[in-house]
Amino acid sequence: MKEKIFTLKMQNYCCSQIVMAIGLEKLGIENPQLVEAMAGLCDGAKCGKMCGTASAAVCLLYLADAKAAQNGLAQEYLEWFEDSFGAMDCEELLSKGPMAKLEKCPMMVEATMVKLEELLEWD
Numbered sequence: 218m219k220e221k222i223f224t225l226k227m228q229n230y231c232c233s234q235i236v237m238a239i240g241l242e243k244l245g246i247e248n249p250q251l252v253e254a255m256a257g258l259c260d261g262a263k264c265g266k267m268c269g270t271a272s273a274a275v276c277l278l279y280l281a282d283a284k285a286a287q288n289g290l291a292q293e294y295l296e297w298f299e300d301s302f303g304a305m306d307c308e309e310l311l312s313k314g315p316m317a318k319l320e321k322c323p324m325m326v327e328a329t330m331v332k333l334e335e336l337l338e339w340d
Contacts, residue, residue, distance in 0.1 A: 218327050231259035232322050233269030239330055240277040243339050261307030268307050270325045271298045274333055281337050290336055297332055 218239075225235045233255040241248055255276070258269040274294055278286040295305070302325060304310050310325070311317040333339070 218330055219323075222323055222326055222330075226323065231256060231269060232326050233258035233273035235326050236270055236273035236329060236333075237277060240273075240281070240333065243334075244281055246280075265306060265308030267305055268298075268302075268310055268325070270322070270329050271295065271305060274298070274329050277333060278336070294332060294336060298329070301328060 221239060222235055225238055230238060230252070234252050237255045238252045241252065255269075255273055257263070258272045258276075261267055261269065262272070271294075275286070275291045278291050278294060282290065299305050302310060302321075311321060
C-alpha cells in the first residue's frame with residue numbers, strides 16, 4: 218500500500234485523489250475524470266476544512282455501497298477517523314507545521330485505506 222501511495226504522490230496526486238484512485242482500482246472501475254475532480258477536496262477543500270482523505274473515503278464508501286454507507290458505514294468511518302487522528306479538519310490535523318503534511322498525510326491515507334478494506338470487506 219505504501220508503494221502505491223508513494224507512486225501516486227509522485228504523480229502529483231493529493232490525499233483525496235490517492236484515496237479515490239486506489240479505491241476505484243479495488244472496485245475495478247476506471248474513471249480518471251473522477252480522480253481529477255477529487256482534487257477539489259485536497260487540503261480540506263482548499264481552505265483547511267474537512268480533511269480530503271476523510272471526505273474522499275466517504276465518497277468512496279457511497280460509490281462502493283451507497284446503501285451501507287447511508288445506513289451507518291460512513292458514520293462509522295468518520296467516527297473512527299476522528300478517534301484515530303484527533304480531528305477532522307486539515308487545519309487542526311496539520312497544525313504542527315509544514316512538515317506535518319509530509320509526515321501525517323501519507324499515514325492517514327494508508328490507515329484510511331486499511332479501514333475501508335475492513336469496512337467494505339475487500340481482500
